[in-house]
Every structure is written in C-alpha cells, then in structure tokens.
Amino acid sequence: MVLKRLELSKFRNFSNLQLDFNEGLNVIIGQNGVGKTNIVEAIHYLSLARSFRTNYDDALIKHGQEEATIKAYLDDEHRTHKIEITIGKDGKRVRHNDIPLTRLSTLAELVNVVVFEPKDVNFFNGPPSLRRNYLDVHLGKTKNLYLNGLSTYENLLRERNAALKKDNIDTIEIDVLQAQMVEASEVVTKGRAEFIRNLNEILPKVLKELDPSLANIKVNYKPFVTLKGDYKTNAEAVFNKAKANDYKYRSTSVGPQREDFITELNGQDVSEYASQGQKRIIALALAISPYFIATNRQKRPIIVLDDALSELDANHQQRLVKFINKFNQTFITTTSFPYQGSELYEVTKNQKVIRRRFV
Numbered sequence: 001m002v003l004k005r006l007e008l009s010k011f012r013n014f015s016n017l018q019l020d021f022n023e024g025l026n027v028i029i030g031q032n033g034v035g036k037t038n039i040v041e042a043i044h045y046l047s048l049a050r051s052f053r054t055n056y057d058d059a060l061i062k063h064g065q066e067e068a069t070i071k072a073y074l075d076d077e078h079r080t081h082k083i084e085i086t087i088g089k090d091g092k093r094v095r096h097n098d099i100p101l102t103r104l105s106t107l108a109e110l111v112n113v114v115v116f117e118p119k120d121v122n123f124f125n126g127p128p129s130l131r132r133n134y135l136d137v138h139l140g141k142t143k144n145l146y147l148n149g150l151s152t153y154e155n156l157l158r159e160r161n162a163a164l165k166k167d168n169i170d171t172i173e174i175d176v177l178q179a180q181m182v183e184a185s186e187v188v189t190k191g192r193a194e195f196i197r198n199l200n201e202i203l204p205k206v207l208k209e210l211d212p213s214l215a216n217i218k219v220n221y222k223p224f225v226t227l228k229g230d231y232k233t234n235a236e237a238v239f240n241k242a243k244a245n246d247y248k249y250r251s252t253s254v255g256p257q258r259e260d261f262i263t264e265l266n267g268q269d270v271s272e273y274a275s276q277g278q279k280r281i282i283a284l285a286l287a288i289s290p291y292f293i294a295t296n297r298q299k300r301p302i303i304v305l306d307d308a309l310s311e312l313d314a315n316h317q318q319r320l321v322k323f324i325n326k327f328n329q330t331f332i333t334t335t336s337f338p339y340q341g342s343e344l345y346e347v348t349k350n351q352k353v354i355r356r357r358f359v
C-alpha cells in the first residue's frame, strides 16, 4: 500500500490540510511544535483507528471543534482505496470507499502502518506489556487468526478472573473456562513463537546494516508452556499446576498474558548491558524488521519514523537513510534533513505545508 493523499480537517492543530505523497521517502520537516507528529499520527491512525500517542480520541479534535476528519487515498497494485475516518466526541466512524465499516479489524487488514518514536528506547526496560503489545500488533497485522484467538483468550481470562473473585468459587466453571483458554491460547503462543523465529532471521540482518557492531542479536521468547509435544496436554498441566495459587490469590497467574521476551546482544540482556544509544538503534531495528516478515507484499507496512534522526549521530543517520530505500514508502519527521533526493514537506508555523524536492 502507498499513501497517495492525506486530507485532515480539524485534526489536532490543523484546520485544513491536503498533502500528496509519493512512494519512497517522504520527509516532513519543520520546527518543534508545528505539527509534524500530528501528521504522522493521522497516517498511523488509518491502520488501527487508534492513536499511538494517546488513548483519548478527544485529544485529536482541534480545540473548540466538534469533530475531526482524516481522509486518505491509498493505492495497492489493483486500485485506489478511499478511507475516511470521522472522530467525534461520542465515537468514530470509518468508511472504506464510501461504505461504513462495522468492524475495525477490517481496517487493520487493509492498511498497515508501523511507527518508531523516540520513547521506544524504553522498550527493553519498560513493563512486559510493552513487548507483548509489540508482538500482538505485528502478529495481528500479518496473521489472520491471531487477533481472534487473542481476543477470545482475553475474554475468557476476564471471565475466569471474575469467577475466581466470587465468594463461593464454582470449580466446574473454572475448569470449563480453563479448557477453553487452553484451546484459545494455542494460536496466540504458537503465533508468537513463529514470529520470534522469523524475527531472529531478520533482525541480525537489519542491524548489520544499521550498525554492524550490533549484529549479534537474539530475541529469547519465553512461552508460558513448552511447545514440544502435545500442546493441549502441556498447557492443561501448566494451568492445573497453578490452580492452587490462582484460588488463593483469586487471579489467573499463568498464560499468554504473562509472557515476555528478552533481547540479547552478544549473549547479554540488552535492558541491562546496552547503552542508551545502542538501545535506540536496536529498538528501531525491532520496529522496522516486521516489514520483511510480511510474506504478502501487499501487507508490507508503511514505515513512520517520528523524530528518529535527532538522537542519532551522523554515521547512524546516514546508514538509516540509506536503509530506508528498501521500504516501499517511509515517512520521517525531523527538524533538519541534510540528505539528498527526497520529497520534502516543510510544515510552517501557520499550519501550511510547502512541498519541494531536494536534489
């Protein structure tokens, strides 16, 4: 997919903005606070109908206005897709080629945008939920059954936890839910294992290009159950073993909701041993590697690098800018861009965008 045109209306600081984009690299340049991240936030919003900066859609509506609109035209190999999202105070509406979409997952299947932002440097030291979320987002985009399996599992988990909090615990209810959870967890845990296997193929290659000294990298996934042998038997055993504890603490203590992975550089845990600069580059590599995992070319993501250059030294900047050529379409936001051959969109203080070509 290539984003050809974006139209914003009453979105963040923009009253009205129309932008035409190209394949390859699109650089959004401008001073701090002019709205560069707001533009890429809108681009990413197209893929999940969710912001990567806030959980509150209200924040996206221009101050003093009632609703914001994001309109986009995207080309795949066959045709142009028009997507229109209206964000109001009481919810959002999505239309694809003028037809309302009832399920937001349809949007996720249609548009794929991945974002790297500076705070992703916390990826390794932050809570496990950050890393699970990374797996869930990327798997949801590439593996059709994954999101269904995950949401089924999460619903069952909520039910089981609620059942564990009752005054009189119904052991039969718990066992029935547990059996269903065993079943639903299989697609989640096996999907994650497969994704990590692929990631371990790709990640060292990506890092070799971004910084050869970081190429000895490995992601170590710890599934809650061994994946050798019969899945159901093994998973049941894990849940059964934890049951006494679950009854005592009135919550489910094992399962995909507790999984995590560790990233190792030269055999050592990145969260403990890597410098901030190294973490930043490895986090960036993790963010863009899923591009190469998507087997279906149509599913390859649009890559957004929000302010990724400012924290890198000139050498790493150059390597990154060169690497970006491999992607179908990339958006970079930055305050300066001393490299050649790109489409530049300069955002000015009065919310105008001047387009010029850098040659």
Ligand SMILES: Nc1ncnc2c1ncn2[C@@H]1O[C@H](COP(=O)(O)OP(=O)(O)O)[C@@H](O)[C@H]1O
Residues within 6 Å of the ligand: 011, 012, 013, 014, 030, 031, 032, 033, 034, 035, 036, 037, 038, 039, 058, 059, 060, 061, 062, 063, 333
């Ligand atoms: N809902 C909103 N209505 C109006 N302005 C907003 C809204 N949300 C954010 N802004 C403004 O957007 C600007 C920040 O934009 P941002 O994209 O983060 O800038 P940058 O170019 O530094 O990435 C700020 O001036 C902020 O006040």
Ligand SMILES: [Mg+2]
Residues within 6 Å of the ligand: 036, 037, 038, 306, 307, 333
């Ligand atoms: Mg910004």
